[in-house]
Amino acid sequence: MSRDFSTTIRAQRFLLWLSLISAAIFFFSWAWMMGFFPPPSPSLSADQVVALYSQHIIRFRVGVVLALISGAFMMPYSLVVSMQMARLEKGAPIWAILQLMCGLVNAMYIWGPVLVWGVAAFSIDRAPELTLLLHELAWLSYITPLTVFPLNLLAIIMVCFGKDEEDRHSAFPRWIGYLTAWQAVQSFGGPIALLFKSGIFSWNGLIPFWLPLSLFGVWFGALSFTIFRALRYQQQQASAA
Amino acid sequence: MRSKSTLGRVPGEAGIWILIFGEMSVFSALFAAFLYYRGRDVSGFTASQAQLSKAIGLLNTVFLLTSSLFVALAVRATVRMRTIAAPRLYIAGLTCAAAFILLKAFEYYTLFARGITVGSNTYFGFYFGLTALHLGHVLIGSGVLLALAIATRTPSSEPKRFALIESGGCFWHMVDALWIIIFALLYLVE
Numbered sequence: 429m430s431r432d433f434s435t436t437i438r439a440q441r442f443l444l445w446l447s448l449i450s451a452a453i454f455f456f457s458w459a460w461m462m463g464f465f466p467p468p469s470p471s472l473s474a475d476q477v478v479a480l481y482s483q484h485i486i487r488f489r490v491g492v493v494l495a496l497i498s499g500a501f502m503m504p505y506s507l508v509v510s511m512q513m514a515r516l517e518k519g520a521p522i523w524a525i526l527q528l529m530c531g532l533v534n535a536m537y538i539w540g541p542v543l544v545w546g547v548a549a550f551s552i553d554r555a556p557e558l559t560l561l562l563h564e565l566a567w568l569s570y571i572t573p574l575t576v577f578p579l580n581l582l583a584i585i586m587v588c589f590g591k592d593e594e595d596r597h598s599a600f601p602r603w604i605g606y607l608t609a610w611q612a613v614q615s616f617g618g619p620i621a622l623l624f625k626s627g628i629f630s631w632n633g634l635i636p637f638w639l640p641l642s643l644f645g646v647w648f649g650a651l652s653f654t655i656f657r658a659l660r661y662q663q664q665q666a667s668a669a
Numbered sequence: 670m671r672s673k674s675t676l677g678r679v680p681g682e683a684g685i686w687i688l689i690f691g692e693m694s695v696f697s698a699l700f701a702a703f704l705y706y707r708g709r710d711v712s713g714f715t716a717s718q719a720q721l722s723k724a725i726g727l728l729n730t731v732f733l734l735t736s737s738l739f740v741a742l743a744v745r746a747t748v749r750m751r752t753i754a755a756p757r758l759y760i761a762g763l764t765c766a767a768a769f770i771l772l773k774a775f776e777y778y779t780l781f782a783r784g785i786t787v788g789s790n791t792y793f794g795f796y797f798g799l800t801a802l803h804l805g806h807v808l809i810g811s812g813v814l815l816a817l818a819i820a821t822r823t824p825s826s827e828p829k830r831f832a833l834i835e836s837g838g839c840f841w842h843m844v845d846a847l848w849i850i851i852f853a854l855l856y857l858v859e
Contacts, residue, residue: 589833602829606684606836610691616805620798623787628702629798639695 431515434666440511441659443504448652450501453494454538461491462545467632470567471625474556477563481549492546499539505648506531509584512599512655516591523583530580541570571631574618581612599658604651611647614639681836689843692806696847699802703795703854710791715859717792720785725776726856729769730849736765737845740814743821744838747831750824759818762841766811773804799851803844810844813837 433440459465468480481488510528514521548562588605595601617635624630631637679686707714743758780786780793787797817837825831 602682603684603687606682606688610688613688613692613806613809614695617802620801624794624798627791627794628699629794634698634702635695635798635802 432666433511433515434662436511437659437663437666440508441656444508444652444655444659447501447503447505447508450498451505451648453498454501457491457494457498458542461494462488462542463491467567467637469626469632470564470621470630472560474560477560478552478556481552481559481563485549485552488549489546492542492549495542496539496546499542500535502531502535502538505652506535506580508655509599509651512658513584513587516587516593516598516600518592523586527580527583530576530583533576534580537569537573541566544569567631568622571621571636572619574615577615578612581608581615584608585612597658597661599651599655601654604654607647607650611643614643681839682832685836685839689839692843693847696802696850699795699799700850700854703799706791706795707858713790714792717790717796718856718859720780720783721796721856722776722779723856725772726852729772729776730852732765732769732772733845733848736762736769737842739765740838740841743817744835747817747821747834750826752822752824755821756818759814759821763811763814763818766807766814770804770807770811773800796855799855803847803851806844806847810841813840 463480463484468477472480506528509531510521510524513524513527517523544562544566548559548566552559584600585605585608588600588602588608591598591600593600595603617629618640619636620629621631621633621636624633626633628634629636739758739762743755743762746755746758777797785793787794814837817834820830820834
């Protein structure tokens with residue numbers, strides 16, 4: 429009924445741990461070393477932005493380096509998710525492939541903006557407007573490209589509700605389907621940040637930043653939990669066979 | 670279908686209620702923010718509110734309430750395995766949703782034509798922000814209604830499938846309920 433990927437269980441577990449540890453390093457680098465948590469206001473002037481970067485410029489730059497090293501954490505994560513999806517799909521694993529495609533593109537929006545922030549901090553004594561431009565480019569690239577994310581989540585939702593496996597040991601129980609659906613709905617708040625420079629709809633506001641980030645954290649953790657649980661069960665099944 | 674087990678039964682599944690309460694909490698925070706900012710500039714907000722057409726708002730409310738009625742009837746028809754009636758009722762609900770979307774687009778157009786946009790002032794920042802966010806939910810809900818219309822063409826007594834269908838209906842009722850509050854706050858509060 430399901431494909432036998434039991435030989436890859438160790439690799440999947442390794443990749444998932446790699447992803448979690450990288451994510452932790454990334455968050456530490458971005459949030460503390462780069463100092464972007466909580467995010468700066470979009471209504472800062474060019475001079476204020478330069479002052480912000482200049483405050484701890486070395487720490488910022490080193491933070492960028494670490495964030496670039498750890499920033500690919502969604503790649504192995506997406507692969508493990510797709511592997512778990514593929515073993516549940518009958519015939520060609522179309523939803524797993526879609527998820528992988530979207531996960532790949534989505535992952536770029538995590539480290540891409542970090543690179544631009546790094547460039548912003550690189551020659552901080554340039555004309556302030558240029559630094560402001562790079563700063564805004566990076567922030568809006570980080571917050572607003574909703575683009576592939578709902579598709580990514582739709583694929584997961586389809587497997588959650590269409591699978592032929594008991595929820596108890598599944599990586600995709602129905603409650604993950606609903607949590608993912610909530611995540612998908614909330615993610616539509618991102619692009620709105622392009623229209624506001626202050627308040628709840630701006631890039632440091634409730635709708636584009638705090639909600640999507642919190643929900644993403646919860647979803648990322650919850651799905652990691654169910655995948656580890658599923659891998660344990662699949663390993664037991666494989667050794668019993 | 671009536672039996673002791675339906676007494677105290679929660680419609681849909683637990684998961685959809687987490688989604689619904691989550692979304693309502695988010696919107697509640699937005700409504701609170703709106704009322705806070707309104708409290709700081711009552712005259713400005715009232716003047717901006719006067720630019721909106723209460724008739725359009727009311728008509729949109731009627732559209733969504735009617736669509737919710739159709740969806741409730743559709744879910745009931747689904748329970749009764751009415752494979753002709755159920756899809757038609759979901760489509761009827763979808764048609765009302767389409768009317769809502771078109772009227773909302775027209776309303777936006779009339780505002781843009783008068784030079785009123787998202788950046789005009791705080792009130793309209795909220796107006797466009799809230800209605801656009803809600804519109805996103807209407808679009809997603811419309812997709813759900815379409816999927817339900819297609820799915821209910823074939824009869825199935827599988828309880829998990831029905832739970833999913835009922836959950837979709839609950840999501841639509843949430844969309845409707847949110848609009849009623851938005852309508853009251855943006856158009857009626859004085």
